[in-house]
Amino acid sequence: MKRFPIKSKSTASKVLSDEAIVVNFQESFFYNLNPVGTFIWERCDGRHSVEEIAASLTEEYQVDMETATRDCRKFIDELVEQGILQWGEPLR
Numbered sequence: 001m002k003r004f005p006i007k008s009k010s011t012a013s014k015v016l017s018d019e020a021i022v023v024n025f026q027e028s029f030f031y032n033l034n035p036v037g038t039f040i041w042e043r044c045d046g047r048h049s050v051e052e053i054a055a056s057l058t059e060e061y062q063v064d065m066e067t068a069t070r071d072c073r074k075f076i077d078e079l080v081e082q083g084i085l086q087w088g089e090p091l092r
Contacts, residue, residue: 004046005046005048006085008084010024012025013041020032020041026083036057051069
């Protein structure tokens with residue numbers, strides 16, 4: 001079964017203009033995501049797979065599917081390591 005990225009319950013976020021501020025309450029740390037990171041963050045809702053998020057990146061930005069998938073997976077894995085995203089079953 002595919003894993004889907006989901007925001008951790010120990011986070012809160014706010015999008016200002018086209019950048020997100022994400023707070024990790026467990027670590028008392030916040031992250032400022034650039035517009036591409038915010039685009040990905042907003043789709044980490046348990047309803048979009050990495051491949052679906054990458055496909056939407058190719059539509060929004062000038063990037064090929066292979067690059068979008070690789071970079072999207074790397075970014076999501078980094079956020080999982082930081083504890084602000086987690087992998088889960090689809091919420092569809």
